[in-house]
Amino acid sequence: MSPDVGTPAEHASAVRRDVVRMIGVARSGHLASSLSIVDLLVWLYWEVLSLRTDEPSWEGRDRFVLGKGHGCPALYAVLANRSFFPREELWSYRRLGAMLQGFPEVRRTPGVDAPGGSLGQGLGLANGLALALRERASVPSVFCLVGDGELQEGVFWESAMTSAHFSLDNLVLLVDRDGRQMEGATEDIMSLEPLRDKFLAFGWAVEECDGHDFVSMREALARLGPRHGKPGCIVAHTVLGKGVSFLENDPSGGRMVLGRDSMDKALRELEKGGD
Amino acid sequence: MPAQERSTRDAYGQALLELAAADPSVVAVDGDVGSATRAAKLASVHPDRVFNVGMAEQDMILTAAGLALGGKNVYVSSYASFLVGRGYEQIRSAVAIPGLPVKIVGSHCGVTVGEDGASHQMLEDLALMRVFPDMTVLVPADYVSALALLKNAVSSRGPVYVRLGRAPVPDVYADGDEGFLPGGGRVLREGTEVTVCCCGIMVSEALRAAEVLARQNISAEVIDCYSVSPLPVQSILDSVHRTGCCVTAEEHFARGGLGEAVAALVSGAYPVPVKQVAVFDKFGQSGSPAELQEYYGLTASQIVSAAVQAWTMRRR
Numbered sequence A: 001m002s003p004d005v006g007t008p009a010e011h012a013s014a015v016r017r018d019v020v021r022m023i024g025v026a027r028s029g030h031l032a033s034s035l036s037i038v039d040l041l042v043w044l045y046w047e048v049l050s051l052r053t054d055e056p057s058w059e060g061r062d063r064f065v066l067g068k069g070h071g072c073p074a075l076y077a078v079l080a081n082r083s084f085f086p087r088e089e090l091w092s093y094r095r096l097g098a099m100l101q102g103f104p105e106v107r108r109t110p111g112v113d114a115p116g117g118s119l120g121q122g123l124g125l126a127n128g129l130a131l132a133l134r135e136r137a138s139v140p141s142v143f144c145l146v147g148d149g150e151l152q153e154g155v156f157w158e159s160a161m162t163s164a165h166f167s168l169d170n171l172v173l174l175v176d177r178d179g180r181q182m183e184g185a186t187e188d189i190m191s192l193e194p195l196r197d198k199f200l201a202f203g204w205a206v207e208e209c210d211g212h213d214f215v216s217m218r219e220a221l222a223r224l225g226p227r228h229g230k231p232g233c234i235v236a237h238t239v240l241g242k243g244v245s246f247l248e249n250d251p252s253g254g255r256m257v258l259g260r261d262s263m264d265k266a267l268r269e270l271e272k273g274g275d
Numbered sequence B: 001m002p003a004q005e006r007s008t009r010d011a012y013g014q015a016l017l018e019l020a021a022a023d024p025s026v027v028a029v030d031g032d033v034g035s036a037t038r039a040a041k042l043a044s045v046h047p048d049r050v051f052n053v054g055m056a057e058q059d060m061i062l063t064a065a066g067l068a069l070g071g072k073n074v075y076v077s078s079y080a081s082f083l084v085g086r087g088y089e090q091i092r093s094a095v096a097i098p099g100l101p102v103k104i105v106g107s108h109c110g111v112t113v114g115e116d117g118a119s120h121q122m123l124e125d126l127a128l129m130r131v132f133p134d135m136t137v138l139v140p141a142d143y144v145s146a147l148a149l150l151k152n153a154v155s156s157r158g159p160v161y162v163r164l165g166r167a168p169v170p171d172v173y174a175d176g177d178e179g180f181l182p183g184g185g186r187v188l189r190e191g192t193e194v195t196v197c198c199c200g201i202m203v204s205e206a207l208r209a210a211e212v213l214a215r216q217n218i219s220a221e222v223i224d225c226y227s228v229s230p231l232p233v234q235s236i237l238d239s240v241h242r243t244g245c246c247v248t249a250e251e252h253f254a255r256g257g258l259g260e261a262v263a264a265l266v267s268g269a270y271p272v273p274v275k276q277v278a279v280f281d282k283f284g285q286s287g288s289p290a291e292l293q294e295y296y297g298l299t300a301s302q303i304v305s306a307a308v309q310a311w312t313m314r315r316r
Helices: A008-026 A031-035 A038-048 A069-082 A087-092 A122-133 A153-167 A195-201 A216-226 A259-272 B008-022 B040-047 B058-067 B080-085 B088-096 B125-130 B142-155 B202-215 B233-243 B256-270 B289-295 B300-311
Strands: A063-066 A140-146 A172-176 A207-211 A232-237 B027-028 B051-052 B073-079 B103-107 B135-136 B160-165 B186-189 B196-200 B220-224 B227-229 B246-253 B276-278
Touching: A008 A038, A008 A069, A008 A153, A008 A259, A008 B040, A031 A069, A031 B186, A031 B289, A038 A069, A038 A140, A038 A216, A063 A069, A063 A122, A069 A087, A087 B256, A122 A140, A122 B058, A122 B088, A122 B196, A153 B058, A172 A207, A195 A207, A195 A232, A195 B125, A207 A216, A216 A232, A216 B027, A216 B080, B008 B027, B008 B073, B008 B103, B008 B142, B027 B040, B027 B058, B040 B051, B040 B202, B051 B220, B051 B246, B058 B073, B058 B080, B058 B088, B058 B135, B080 B088, B080 B103, B080 B125, B088 B246, B103 B142, B125 B135, B125 B160, B142 B160, B186 B202, B196 B256, B202 B220, B202 B300, B220 B233, B233 B246, B233 B256, B246 B256, B246 B300, B256 B276, B289 B300
Parallel strands: A063 A140, A140 A172, A172 A232, A207 A232, B027 B051, B027 B073, B073 B103, B103 B160, B135 B160, B196 B220, B196 B246, B246 B276
Antiparallel strands: B135 B227, B186 B220
16 A cells, blocks of 8 residues: 555554564564554654655654654554655564664654653653744644653653743644553552643643544644644543454553464454454 | 962853854753853843753753754753752663763762752762763863863764863863863873873862872873763873873762773773772762862872872882
């Protein structure tokens, strides 16, 4: 399939299959956390971000920061399917010397705008980018996607103050609200709710959406509109392991490593559900 | 005539002004201590080019890294205790691993911070910063070399840490001397019987110690190792080949600083005894800078004793 042809659902299905394959081949990587953000990334990379796939470092591009670096298989698969680099690179993910490291690295991977790996740091990096870019004649936007569990990191809230204090209205934060973290449900481990109120209190414009429904995502961004001095946050409600039934219902929170059998089963499910 | 005394942090304010005038991409990030670090000097001329993120050192490092990703030439500064201490993991993940050319400027280093005491007297910043691959670590001895190192850092392709102090220190170099580069050192006094590798405030102490040693007929070579990482390898090895013994002097814990770096270098290339003058196994405390220097043994007389000991153990 050519990168520019196809529906968002078809792109998402292709990306999900690649994510399952690459983690299956690597026998390492965070599958369920990657699957939950596929639709958000497909929406961003096919519809929202201003990019040049043949010129990954184009100065005028919008920037994307993946706070939840462990979800990078989804980002890598999206970048490959958008032709930032050959899709073959996906199969050496996490191997010695690979272009696609276990967590995103700016210097190694075309299309990766910011480093990731240490949770809670994405928003601060996005703030710096937004500050640096906002004096351009045509102001690029900065999108940052974070997991919900990482909102427990203190530095995140330092950064949330900074976004509002510096009136970074060229910044959009997406929160992957799957409600799960390493050891269980976020609300059991360290409550995040009322999350919307927290962002409002910090001076943000806040919208919510279904992070697997493209219409809902588009509407949420449209509702945010031009924010006139406020950073924008979209809390995207997602399902951990989305698209693979036995991961969606996995009591271990999707931390299982896929054997060959379950990888085949996941791929068959995704074939059926997608195109 | 006693040398003019100026603090290295004052050089930071001046460097920012000169750099910002020459390069529109130069910006500074500060954690609400700009009047003390002197970053405020830039803010007074270009308020739009200094970002005060408040008391939030972790976010300060991330903001600086993000600005660098966005094409800015970034200097980020605070008291070293909090900049390097609290910001450490951000420096590791967001600056050092991606190799971003962020200039990290730690002021208020060492016991000469004075009355504030242990919490504010950073004695382990060199240890923490020099372990990173490709992190340039610089410790200027005076205002002139601080100004030059801070200005020259602007063209660095990787991250740089610059260690500055609060208290005024005597000028070692003549105004306008700009020959200070990463990996460099300066032989300030030639000698044949003991090598003294020093940095920061200990450089002028070492020069005084060399005078005393000369009167005892021990000829000391004094090298200002302002580039702690990478070290001025050739200057140090050339010197210890001639002298056969070495003293290091720094306002830092004995663990992890210049002394250990020099000892590791010479033990692998040309083993000679290395005696350290540094702070051993205790944190700082309140007191005047002069009292604290005396109490912690960061003085010319300690360098003299160490030199004599090293000389008696010298490689012949």
